[in-house]
Amino acid sequence: MPAATARSFLQVAATEEVAPPLRVVQIEGLVILKIIKHCKDHSPSLVTGQLLGLDVGSVLEVTNCFPFPMREEDEEIEADGANYQLEMMRCLREVNVDNNTVGWYQSTLLGSFQTVELIETFMNYQENIRRCVCIIYDPSRSDQGVLALKALKLSDSFMELYRSNNFTGEKLREKNLSWVDIFEEIPIKVSNSALISAFMTELEPDTPVTQCDYDRLQLSTSSLMERNMEFLIECMDDLSLEQQKFQFYYRSLSRQQAQQQAWLQKRRAENMARKAAGEEPLPEEDPSNPVFKPLPEPSRLESFLITNQISNYCNQINGVSGQSFNRLYLMKALHED
């Protein structure tokens, strides 16, 4: 009697819904090269492209990608963009490339990618695809010999909050959500097919030192640090603007409360007088009075995003400084002889 051990079809279909959480993004070397080429060719302007691949269990495999053409802000070009995408997908399908969109990639300038547009694009993609990821590539940092590639995803709790479009302090405290929780970074694994691995092994040059090493051991990082600091300072200015907005809100809120109290006192005094005169007491609340109008609380989304950006810049500064320390000590040791 296999009924006891075997699960009914209904049970299997029901348990299918639970998707394992995304744990790692597996990228092919081909995709990395394509992304780098596209971003570098068009730098300093920022470019985007589509990622194609497969969604397998807790691993998201990215097997191919294609770039998007630069789009001018023109209404009729919108249809062109959609046509281009369909055309590319169709052509790639004919050569057996995975036809499944799993996300998009974009280039960034020194890590300034946390914007509202990113979140909106995520929400757009999330409606159609169950799991999507955004890969951020920074071509300016790659000149330092670091492969600045990151895979990002919006955290689920943040997505629910965004859908309800409610960013007040209470909600956030309720969910225990802080600015760290908006984006989740997913570790990247690189995989290559055996054929390409054979070719690369063959084509590897014999010198033990590669271009990568030359880039890393360069002593001049001042331009990179300067730009980082500039961006950091601008972001701090933005943050202080947001802080001022909050201050203004709190001040007006407390002023409104004081007004409310004063009005309530007046009402109570009136009521006492009326009671003494034997008339009906007036209600203690009056929703039509402008004093009681609830003030809208400013959304904290902007400040969270700015905070994210600032912390990114700080991390980068730390990284570059660490490298510079290494180089300086190396120089010192070299000179000692």
Add this chain to the structure above:
Amino acid sequence: MAASDRTVLQFSSSSSSSSASLSAKVHPLVVFNICDCYVRRPDQADRVIGTLLGSVLPDGTVDIRNSYAVPHNESIEQVALDIEYQHNMLLSHQKVNPKEIIVGWYSTGLGVTGGSALIHEFYSREVQNPIHLTVDTGFTNGAGTIKAYVSNNLSLGERQIAAQFQEIPLDLRMVEAERIGFDMLKATAVDKIPSDLEGMEASMQHLLVLIDDIYKYVDDVVEGRVPPDNKIGKHISDAVGSLPKVSPSVFDKLVNDSLQDHLLLLYLSSITRTQLSLAEKLNTAAQIL
């Protein structure tokens, strides 16, 4: 019987003089693309054919930067290439990169076959003097050979009989692949992308290996174990001489100043982070009663 009509097999001289100076440079992306298309080819196809995109540099070298596969049908008698697909993909690619033009075509497999001549003729209608790249994915001869050819037309008198594929020098130095690191592109699976400090460590180890090698070589020469080579000696003395000659105190001051600058930046970034966490607490923890 050939005594009366003495026709001479002539190489059309114009194309051979231009192709003598022609050479090609391949970017690693092209090799990756070709291998990927080969792995994904339909079961009945033996080889993969596709278009090469790139540009011609001012000194005459052909720079091959990108490629895409084109579906085709091949049998003993004929070869059919999906021309419309080729054209569509070309238009799509040019929307992104208008500077990349067709510079030739590729096929997998060793050597040039009969069908290739027809395809080459098709491509020579699209661009003048196309380059034919063969990538040996079958690894015959125990090596993956990548070769580039241009074709010359052999004509007997007035009639064209054949096309001769002449090999041209190919530059396979993969500078971009080196930038990323061959470790990542070589292995079939890499667990994570190395962070800043790990990469620094690897570079320093490479440098150490180089310095050790030079040390050993100089020791060997001094002891007489290895005959001295003047060129290498000159290089070494150039390298050592390129260290700037500054007095120790000036050098120390330079290094210390740099160190102080970096420490200042680190301090600044730590302060900023403290400020951030404070600001966040103030923003969300405030309770209005």
